[in-house]
Amino acid sequence: MSDLAVSVDDVTAAQARIADAVVRTPLLPAAWAPGDLWIKAENLQPVGAFKLRGAVNAIALLDPGVRSHGVVTHSSGNHGRAVAWAARAAGVPAVIVMPEGAARVKVEATRALGAEVVIVPGDRREGVADRVRRVRGMGLVPPYDHADVISGQGTLAMETLVDLDDIDTVLVPVGGGGLISGVGVAVSSLSPRTRVVGVEPALAADARASLADGRRIAWDSRATSRTIADGTRTPVVGRITFPIMQATVDEIVTVTEDEILSAVASLARCARLVAEPSGALSVAAYLAGPWKYGRTVAVLSGGNIDPLLLARALASHTGKE
């Protein structure tokens, strides 16, 4: 795997680099679930998602001359918030390019972190972000397809491997593949017997199709927009993440929309953790077949859910504890 864009040494170096700016999240035993499940609670990061790790690492690794001009990215979701947060922590300006129609609460939350929000038509996001980068001399921090972002995300696997022995399976939500690539690099190197299993909604299973076919396959946004797991609607995995996934991911499984919402409800009821649908994918996959995975770590990747959707999940999946 020496030809991959990210090495385990990159992840190790990232860990020291970001330690002061991120929360070392707990690995929580989930005794309420059958089998042997542990939850890596990345929803407890300040911005509510693992994305902070990659953003902090990428900003720290920018050329100082570039960094002093600030950073720019395009994202209406957790990545945008993470970049805004990390830029503020680093004391540099941030520009977040968001599509028209982005939820006002997300725009306001990002502005509250001191970032400048630029609203453009959805299909012009990347172009505008790149122009901001050129004109203002800023550093671009892409949401997933960047070596420094990937190595930052991998740091959560390093913490996990310190906290728990003999892990059979790590379950990881998959969108663009940044998180699972970082985890894959760390786990395949430091605990090769541990299986790295990605989880996608059945409605947005482009990564599964890509790995099965050996090439990056894009899913139409008309298809992927149907899933409530909005963090996984990325149409296709990255050019950099895909070969890392091919080398380090054992399998990708899918879950239904009802399984996702049920996992959101179970996490709130039994683990007292608020998960967003994309963040609960890993737990949804586990609960659909706990006997498959042995001792399992499920990465709960984020918790930024619409409060009314959480209320609906709780009301419709009352379950029993």
Added chain:
Amino acid sequence: MSDLAVSVDDVTAAQARIADAVVRTPLLPAAWAPGDLWIKAENLQPVGAFKLRGAVNAIALLDPGVRSHGVVTHSSGNHGRAVAWAARAAGVPAVIVMPEGAARVKVEATRALGAEVVIVPGDRREGVADRVRRVRGMGLVPPYDHADVISGQGTLAMETLVDLDDIDTVLVPVGGGGLISGVGVAVSSLSPRTRVVGVEPALAADARASLADGRRIAWDSRATSRTIADGTRTPVVGRITFPIMQATVDEIVTVTEDEILSAVASLARCARLVAEPSGALSVAAYLAGPWKYGRTVAVLSGGNIDPLLLARALASHTGKE
């Protein structure tokens, strides 16, 4: 304070004793709140509340001959569940005496932990628990008024003092006073400049009245039953906890029912943590006047909330993040 029933050495000893059976919960920065707030997330304990600490410690300290016969307590709430859990972990039987009318979900959850549940008329709970103790030779683990329970609860303060420097205030929910007594002993000894502030619902402010009057004042259950913070409906603080509170607690403040429910919603939305009303008291007090407390640790003491109440809190307190 050398004449108190619990010393800081008791708490220190408890910490080593219970380390393998409880979660070392995270102390999470709450950057979403004004000022300087940190949350000690005891809702992430396996039973969803700090109660596990005292139960594990008290069971470990029973005479081995007694312990082998098992343990008994009376509680339909978090303490009963904690004793059931701790007994199972210690490999001994548990009898939990619950009042008629206890929620079926609570009865089932306790039975699922392997405990024997005995249902009796509400006014006979203590008597029946004591008779079980005598007849079956079991150890009684009271919910709060016991030195070993108090020293167990205090361990969360030890963790907090290791995790954060220069704490101005620790905010602690108050029911029978077991938690705040343990915290008070640890904090007054190890960080005397830190203020220990208790929080009660205005509808169940018997501890505040007791401290103000210098004697234990009981509030009628017809009054206290009106608060949604069911963990604080204890009519009066304990005989053992009261003098500890007198010696170590700086102040007790109260919050309204709306402030409690609003804090539950804020914790879910902004901290991605599920809190029960009693557990959110500390955060409710902080949010009502953050400028009063300086650098503050709020103990989020538990997360066992009725899912439909959580759904209601989320729907009625949408707030902004």
